[in-house]
Amino acid sequence: MIKNSFISVIPQEEKEENCGSVEFQVLGFSNKIQRLTLHLKLHKKDFLSQRGLRIILGKRQRLLNYLSKKNRVRYKKLIDQLNIRESKTR
Numbered sequence: 001m002i003k004n005s006f007i008s009v010i011p012q013e014e015k016e017e018n019c020g021s022v023e024f025q026v027l028g029f030s031n032k033i034q035r036l037t038l039h040l041k042l043h044k045k046d047f048l049s050q051r052g053l054r055i056i057l058g059k060r061q062r063l064l065n066y067l068s069k070k071n072r073v074r075y076k077k078l079i080d081q082l083n084i085r086e087s088k089t090r
Helices: 002-007 012-017 022-042 047-070 072-082
Strands: none
Touching: 022 047, 022 072, 047 072
């Protein structure tokens, strides 16, 4: 379904080898975040889903922090692909 469109962002040779990679996990969390955000627009008082969304956001943030410390180039490439943050141009 939607997961396949995110998988297509990762090059073909990396799909089989790195399904547990940081990039793949961040893509999966981003997919869940999008679905929960759409759900919460319809159901504003669904507090359990709000809690789940905050938990997933925290997990994604920790993974992105790890990736930014480990490999800045891969981090910037992933951020640009997902349009998670605004890029600062100097």
